[in-house]
Amino acid sequence: MDRIDSGSRVIAAPPATVYNALLDRTALEAWLPPEGMRGRVEHWDPRPGGGFRMTLTYLDASDAPGKSSDATDVVEVGFAELLPPERVVQKAVFEAGDPSFAGTMTMTWQLTVAGDGTEVTVTATGVPSGIGQADHEAGIASSLANLASFVEAS
Template identity: 30%
Template structure:
């Protein structure tokens, strides 16, 4: 990969395969919110399934160099979830939460907490909207307990991890998942 390709990938203009991708749109509607949207070239049923199937989720969630282990995954109201991401340097990043709403192919709401910073729990709602051509617009609405928590998430590299994760999800969907 050339230096230009690396730079373009970093700023989200070109995907990992060197093809134009769908940009991630990130806005800050209030001091305690993040709103993210992204279009995928697959229908809502498939994009939703990739979010609730633990094997599929482990294949795409987060940065490319990270390996995910799904320790617990109960995609139903009140069900718990826990994922551990292992970075290239073997550092583990454990996340957990509780599913609050699961509406197949339409909406998924869960709490989200980084275990190494307990007590900072946010709520994420993901909506899966059909788009023309069999595509899906995914919107993620994250509500934080404070502006400091929101800003900490932004400073953590979350946007980079999400962009790479969505590129990985593109790859998974291209393979028919």
């Protein structure tokens, strides 16, 4: 059975606000990098069939060497589906010399009304074997916490 990494969080903002944060370059740079990283978007094309390239830099690479270099993870992300304000499906490919990080990972961001807020559920399939499930799910949780802080402060 294929591994599924996931996380969810209720965010005190309407789905449209959360959806917009998923498709805004500046917002994505601010909230997507998990704790201990910063991100830079190198190109941006927010449409089905478009995508972006992001370099994630470890603030301290001594504990977690990067996939692309000692201190970075570089990922090319394509937008496979954009269904406002309910879902964003991304196809992510890491730049890495190590074959355990090869392949295309699908990240689905599902947005569901939850009272006055939005439940955001992230599921990842096709996760490269070199990415540990516990670490990946901790990273998803961290990004969701960042997303909540970002949109709830707006």
